Every structure is written in structure tokens, then in C-alpha cells.
Amino acid sequence: MNISSPRLPWSLGAKLNLIGACLLLLALSGIGLMMSFTRQLDGGAAAVNEAGRMRMQTWRLAQSLEGGNPALIAGQLDQFEQSLLLLSRGDPTRPLALPKDPATRAAFVVVQDEWLRLRSDWTSGPAPQAEQVAERATQFVAHIDDFVSAIESQLASLTALLNWLQFAMVGLALTAAAALLYAGYRLILRPLSRLHAGLAQVGRGDLEARVSVSSHDEFGALSEGFNAMAATLQGLYQNLEAQVSAKTQDLALQNTRLAALYRAADWVSKADSLPTLAQGFATQLRALAQADASAVRWSDEGNRRYLLLASDGLPQALVDEEQCVPTGACFCGQTLDSAETRVIPILPLQDGPDADARAMLGHCERAGFQAVITVPVRLHERMLGELNLFYRQPKELAADERALLETLASHLAGAIEGLRASAMEREAAVAEERGLLARELHDSIAQSLSFLKIQVSLLRQAQERQQPEAAAQAVAELDAGVRESLADVRALLLHFRTRTNGEDILPALQSTLRKFEQQSGLQSELSMANDGLPLAADVQVQVLHVVQEALSNVRKHAQARRVWVSVQQRPFWRVEVRDDGCGFQPDAAAWDETHVGLRIMQERAARIGGRVEVSSVPGQGSRVVLSLEPLVSADAGIQKGNA
Structure with missing residues (x-):
């Protein structure tokens, strides 16, 4: 059983290309024939001219024979031979060629044969008589005339064919125009008119309009698409109310879910x-x-x-x-x-x-x-x-329900993680505050209590040994230690209650120095140079604590009479606490034990991106310098400006 392959439909472009190719092939064929005929006519006309030259050369040669000039006769013979050779071979540089019809070829052969005999008679033996030369020249020219007549007859036939071919080309042009008009109407205009009529029916509300499909080309595909579109529109129109109701319910459900999602997000944030x-x-x-x-x-x-x-x-x-x-x-x-x-x-x-x-x-x-x-x-x-x-x-x-539930789960995960992060932040803040309080207690009260414990032991020993002077000295030391511990407690309370006032740290520094003077009885002096970007509130608190630590060390260890606090705001913040006390040896072995507040000051400075430098000369006082990086001051000023 032979199964033939399905025949592929011709597209509109293929049909138009086929018609155009056929018309182009016919036009090219006609043009080619016309050019061939024209060239043959030009070649035949040139051959007629060359044959006319041969007549003149024959009579000229006859006259030369009467004169008896051998050199002139030889030259003329050669010229005649060249003419025959040119007619025989043709001239590619110009349209000169003999027609290929049998009559012309036969007449040319006769001319060639007669020339061979004529040349033999005229060049061999004694010179012929004038009457004989004229008679033979007349006969030879008659053969040339027959040759020319044969060429002219062939050219007349070619001219007639060329005229008929020109008429045929005119007819072909008219036929091509008619064929193109018919093809355009049949392949383009008529399908377009059907589609236009169908669109007009649909525009009037007739959704049952259909277009007949008469071909399988592009317009056939358009017709099928139009019919499918009309059927879809008809179905959509018939089910429009149900679809609108379904879409409305779907939108209401989506809005409900979206509102619930917003409520859930709001809840997890609160x-x-x-x-x-x-x-x-x-x-x-x-x-x-x-x-x-x-x-x-x-x-x-x-x-x-x-x-x-x-x-x-x-x-x-x-x-x-x-x-x-x-x-x-x-x-x-x-x-x-x-x-x-x-x-x-x-x-x-x-x-x-x-x-x-x-x-x-x-x-x-x-x-x-x-x-x-x-x-x-x-x-x-x-x-x-x-x-x-x-x-x-x-x-x-459903897929949308799954996506909604997973989105809610991600919101819940973020909220749980947020609560966990908040708890960790609170725990870290409490731990940091406890650490700070522990450091303060260790560096002040704990050391005083240790000293009091030692004095109590010495007092007990003095009483057991019945040494009244030693006991009295221990009591005096206990009294001094208790007063110092009380002063440390008051300083610690002041340390944690101190707050800055807005963007200006000057009032807080002035208040700190006043309380320092009341506790220590020392004179103090505060100076501020230049104007710069203010410090952030948390940075101001740490700066103030460093100043308080330095003043506390002066009160405890310096034995000073006067204290100077100078503040420089540009190009970066620099706070200096200087005294005129006894000073100390920076590289002494008892450095950490005597000046335990230095470590606390360094930790506070590191927390705000600064550094603390301590310098001292025994007998000439000491100096504590807190320097902040320019970036800290600038960032603090920008934050306050934005606030």
C-alpha cells in the first residue's frame, strides 16, 4: 500500500512569486531574442558594407592590372584577402558576422571560389588584356552582388521576426498586467473584502458571522483566525455574566486574603x-x-x-x-x-x-x-x-493558597527571629550595664573594703596584743577608709546620674567640676576652644565618664592644689585633664595597682572610637588626654542634624 505524502498548501507569497517568476522568465526570453535579432541585424549590415568594399577593391585591382604596378597590385590583393578573412571569421570588436542561413553561406562560398580562380588568372603568366580584365571583374562583381542579395534577404527575414517579437512583447506586457490584476483580485482583494464584510457584521453585534475559507494561504489562515475569534467572542459573550461573577468572587477572595495578610503582618510587628x-x-x-x-x-x-x-x-x-x-x-x-x-x-x-x-x-x-x-x-x-x-x-x-500560607509562615519566622534578636539585645544591654557597674564597684568600693578589711585585722591584732597606740592608729585608718568609701559611693552615684544636656557638653562638664570642688576642696578651671560639630548623646556620656575617672584619680592620688580641664573641638575633639600634683613614674611597677582607673578610661574611649594617653613627671603633675577620631565627631554631628 503506497502512502502519498500530504500536499503542502501554497502560501500567498509563493503564489505571487510563481506568477512573477513566470512573467519575468517570459520577459527575459523575449528581451534575449530581441537582443539576438538586433545583433544579427547589425552584423549583417556590417557584412553588407564589407561586401561593398570588396566591389570597390575588385574594380581598383582591375585598374591596377592595366597600369602594371606590381607593388600596388600585391597590396590590393592582400587587402582583398583580409576582407574575405574578416567575412569568414567575423569581427568580435564590432558587430560584423555573416548570417548563418544556407543561402548566404552558399553565396559566400561561391565568392571565395571565384576569387581563387580570378587571382590565379591575374597573377600567373603574362598580364591579361584590358578587355579580359574588365569582363572577369564584371563577372566577379556579379557574384558579390548575389552574395549581398542573400545577406539582405536574410536581414529582411530577421527584421520581420523582430517586428513580430516586439508585437509579442507588447501583448505579453498587456497579458502580464491583466494577470497581475486578476491575481491581485483573486488572491488579495476578494479575501480582504470577505474579511471586511465579516468584521462589519461583528461590529454590528452579529457574533455568528463567519468567513468562508477558500484557500490555505495567509488569507486562509486569517479567515480561520477570524472564525475562531468570532466563536470565542460569541462564547465569551454568552458566558460573560458567569465569568464576571466568578472573577468578582475571585477578586473578593484575593482581597480577603490580602487583608488577612496585612493583618497578620501588622500583628507580628506589634x-x-x-x-x-x-x-x-x-x-x-x-x-x-x-x-x-x-x-x-x-x-x-x-x-x-x-x-x-x-x-x-x-x-x-x-x-x-x-x-x-x-x-x-x-x-x-x-x-x-x-x-x-x-x-x-x-x-x-x-x-x-x-x-x-x-x-x-x-x-x-x-x-x-x-x-x-x-x-x-x-x-x-x-x-x-x-x-x-x-x-x-x-x-x-491550590497553588495560590499554598503560596499564601508559605508567605504567612515566612512572616511568622521573621517575627520569631525579631523577638529573639530583641531579647538578645536586651540581654546584652543588661550584661553590659552589669559589667560596667561591676567595674565601677571593683575600682572604687571593692578596693576600699579590702583596705578596711586589712585595718580591721590590724585592729584585732592590736587589741589582742594590748597595743593601744596601734589600735588607735587602726581606728584612725578605719575612719579615713570609711570616709573615703562614702565619698566613692557618692561619686559613683553621681557618675551614674550624670546626663548631658542636648547637643552641648559644657553644662555637664561645669556641673561635674563643681561637685569635684565640693568633694575635694581643690580649685578647677574649664576652657573650651573653637567651635565644631557636636557629639552624639552616647559619645558625650562616655567622654564625661572619662573626665570623671581622671578627676577621681586626681582626688585620690595626685595631692594637687589645682586642676585644669581644656576642650578642643576642631579639627577633632580633644579633652585634657591636667593637675599640679606630685605626679608619678609611668613605668613604675605599681602603675596598675595605683592608677586602676586608667584601664576603665581606655575601655570607654575604645567604645566610642577614641584613645586615652596619660603622661606624668614626678613632682610636676600629670596629664590625661582623650582624643576622638574626626569620623566620630562628624558622624555624630550628621546624626544630630538629621534628627
């Missing part, structure tokens, strides 16, 4: 604790998903178990039974590697091969649920928990 966040989220999740119950579970750091943080609509018995679910012990507690959003159908299971699955789903089955949706709560490949939705009817999860 919740201040994990239980509050989980309970509110469970309530909103149940309403959004139209579930019969919902649950929010939290997973520990190692994803070993899931704790039930909050639920909404779950029976109390199910809540008690699933308060803590080990990972993998139930379909709800998914492991990190296999966690995904999925629907778990709860079908009645019989004892047998499915006993394990029945045990895992037994709580949900007893509570009357038929489907559970689990949504993992993940953040950066870390499992934070899981969302569970419970349904008492079979449930299928």
Missing part, C-alpha cells in the same frame, strides 16, 4: 512576646484558611521536638496529647530535610500493615478531623516551627 504572637497568629490563620482548627508549633534549636505554643479550635484532649511532639513521631512534626507544605489526608485505618500510621494519626482521627495541612516555618535553612491547619472535611490545597 507582638511583644512569643506566646502572644503565636496565639494571635493561630487565630488569624484559622480564619484566613477557613479551617476548623489551627496550631502553631515551635521547634528547638536542634529540631528534636515540637512544642505546641498556641492553638485555636483544637479539642483540649488533642492539645494535651500533642503538647510536645518528637520530630518524626507524627506527620505534623517534620524534619528539616523533608519539610514541605503538604496536605495529609486522615483516612480510617485498620490494624495491620498501617498500624504505625494509625498510631501517628490516631489523635486527629479521634478528634474527627479528615485532613491536616502542615506548613514549615523556616528561616535561613533553620527550622523554627510549623503551622498546622485541621479540617473535618477532605481538603485540597
Whole structure:
């Protein structure tokens, strides 16, 4: 059985190209024939001219024979030979060629033969008589005339053919124009008119309008497309009300989900604790998903178990039974590697091969649920928990619902992580404050208490040995130590109560120096140079604490009479505390024990991007310089300007 291949349809372009190619081929053929005939006519005319020259050469040669000039006769013979050779071969440089018809060729052969005999008679033996030369020349010219007549006859035939060919080309042009007009009407205009009529019908509201498909070209494809479009419009128009209703319901559902998503995002941003966040989220999740119950579970750091943080609509018995679910012990507690959003159908299971699955789903089955949706709560490949939705009817999860639930889960993950970060920040702040308080207590009161403990031991020893002078000295030392400890406590309270006033640190420095004068009885002087960018509030507090530490060291150890505090604001902040006390040896072994406040000042300066330098000369006082990097001052000024 032979199966023929299907015939491919001709496209509009292929049809037009075929018609154009045929017309072009006919036109080129006609033009080629006309050019061939024209060239033959030009070649024949040139041959007639050359034959006329041969007549003249014959009579000239006859006259030369009468004169008897051998050189002239030889030259004329050669010229005649050249003419015959030119007629025989043709001239490629100009259109000279003999017609190829038999009559012309035969006449030319006769001329060639007669010339050979004539030349033989005229060049061999004695010179012929004048009467004989004239008679032979007349006969030879007659043969040349016959040759010319044959050429002219052939040229007349070619001229007639050329005229008929010109008429044929005119007819071909008219025929081509008519064919193109007919093809344009048949292939383009008529299909366009049908399409235009169909569009007009559709424009008038007649959706049953159809266009007949009469070809398989582009217009056929357009007609089929028009018919399909009309059928689609008719179907859309007939079902428009139902589709509008369905779209309206879909938009209402999307708006409801979007509003619920906004509410959930707003809730997670305002919740201040994990239980509050989980309970509110469970309530909103149940309403959004139209579930019969919902649950929010939290997973520990190692994803070993899931704790039930909050639920909404779950029976109390199910809540008690699933308060803590080990990972993998139930379909709800998914492991990190296999966690995904999925629907778990709860079908009645019989004892047998499915006993394990029945045990895992037994709580949900007893509570009357038929489907559970689990949504993992993940953040950066870390499992934070899981969302569970419970349904008492079979449930299928659409793609948009899945995306919405996963988006809610990501919001919850971000909120949980935010609460965790806030708790860590608060813990870090408390730890830092405790560390600061511990350092202050260690550097002031703790050392004084250690000194008092030593004096109490010395007092006890003096009493046991009955040494009144030693006991009195110990009591005096205890009295001085208690007064110093009391002063340290007051200084510490002042240290933690001191606050800056707006952008200007000058009032705080003045207040600090006044209290220093009251406690120590020393004179102080404050000077500020230049105007610069203000410091941020937290930087000002640390600068003030460094100044207080330096003044405290002066009061305890310097034995000074006067203290100078100078502040330079440009090109960067520089605070200097200088005294005229006894000074100290910077490289002494007792440096850390005597000046324990230096380490605290260095830590405070490092916290705000600065550095502390201490210099001293024994007997000439000491100097403490706090320098801040220019970037710290500029950033602080920009922050305050933006505020």
C-alpha cells in the first residue's frame, strides 16, 4: 500500500512569486531574442558594407592590372584577402558576422571560389588584356552582388521576426498586467473584502458571522483566525455574566486574603512576646484558611521536638496529647530535610500493615478531623516551627493558597527571629550595664573594703596584743577608709546620674567640676576652644565618664592644689585633664595597682572610637588626654542634624 505524502498548501507569497517568476522568465526570453535579432541585424549590415568594399577593391585591382604596378597590385590583393578573412571569421570588436542561413553561406562560398580562380588568372603568366580584365571583374562583381542579395534577404527575414517579437512583447506586457490584476483580485482583494464584510457584521453585534475559507494561504489562515475569534467572542459573550461573577468572587477572595495578610503582618510587628504572637497568629490563620482548627508549633534549636505554643479550635484532649511532639513521631512534626507544605489526608485505618500510621494519626482521627495541612516555618535553612491547619472535611490545597500560607509562615519566622534578636539585645544591654557597674564597684568600693578589711585585722591584732597606740592608729585608718568609701559611693552615684544636656557638653562638664570642688576642696578651671560639630548623646556620656575617672584619680592620688580641664573641638575633639600634683613614674611597677582607673578610661574611649594617653613627671603633675577620631565627631554631628 503506497502512502502519498500530504500536499503542502501554497502560501500567498509563493503564489505571487510563481506568477512573477513566470512573467519575468517570459520577459527575459523575449528581451534575449530581441537582443539576438538586433545583433544579427547589425552584423549583417556590417557584412553588407564589407561586401561593398570588396566591389570597390575588385574594380581598383582591375585598374591596377592595366597600369602594371606590381607593388600596388600585391597590396590590393592582400587587402582583398583580409576582407574575405574578416567575412569568414567575423569581427568580435564590432558587430560584423555573416548570417548563418544556407543561402548566404552558399553565396559566400561561391565568392571565395571565384576569387581563387580570378587571382590565379591575374597573377600567373603574362598580364591579361584590358578587355579580359574588365569582363572577369564584371563577372566577379556579379557574384558579390548575389552574395549581398542573400545577406539582405536574410536581414529582411530577421527584421520581420523582430517586428513580430516586439508585437509579442507588447501583448505579453498587456497579458502580464491583466494577470497581475486578476491575481491581485483573486488572491488579495476578494479575501480582504470577505474579511471586511465579516468584521462589519461583528461590529454590528452579529457574533455568528463567519468567513468562508477558500484557500490555505495567509488569507486562509486569517479567515480561520477570524472564525475562531468570532466563536470565542460569541462564547465569551454568552458566558460573560458567569465569568464576571466568578472573577468578582475571585477578586473578593484575593482581597480577603490580602487583608488577612496585612493583618497578620501588622500583628507580628506589634507582638511583644512569643506566646502572644503565636496565639494571635493561630487565630488569624484559622480564619484566613477557613479551617476548623489551627496550631502553631515551635521547634528547638536542634529540631528534636515540637512544642505546641498556641492553638485555636483544637479539642483540649488533642492539645494535651500533642503538647510536645518528637520530630518524626507524627506527620505534623517534620524534619528539616523533608519539610514541605503538604496536605495529609486522615483516612480510617485498620490494624495491620498501617498500624504505625494509625498510631501517628490516631489523635486527629479521634478528634474527627479528615485532613491536616502542615506548613514549615523556616528561616535561613533553620527550622523554627510549623503551622498546622485541621479540617473535618477532605481538603485540597491550590497553588495560590499554598503560596499564601508559605508567605504567612515566612512572616511568622521573621517575627520569631525579631523577638529573639530583641531579647538578645536586651540581654546584652543588661550584661553590659552589669559589667560596667561591676567595674565601677571593683575600682572604687571593692578596693576600699579590702583596705578596711586589712585595718580591721590590724585592729584585732592590736587589741589582742594590748597595743593601744596601734589600735588607735587602726581606728584612725578605719575612719579615713570609711570616709573615703562614702565619698566613692557618692561619686559613683553621681557618675551614674550624670546626663548631658542636648547637643552641648559644657553644662555637664561645669556641673561635674563643681561637685569635684565640693568633694575635694581643690580649685578647677574649664576652657573650651573653637567651635565644631557636636557629639552624639552616647559619645558625650562616655567622654564625661572619662573626665570623671581622671578627676577621681586626681582626688585620690595626685595631692594637687589645682586642676585644669581644656576642650578642643576642631579639627577633632580633644579633652585634657591636667593637675599640679606630685605626679608619678609611668613605668613604675605599681602603675596598675595605683592608677586602676586608667584601664576603665581606655575601655570607654575604645567604645566610642577614641584613645586615652596619660603622661606624668614626678613632682610636676600629670596629664590625661582623650582624643576622638574626626569620623566620630562628624558622624555624630550628621546624626544630630538629621534628627
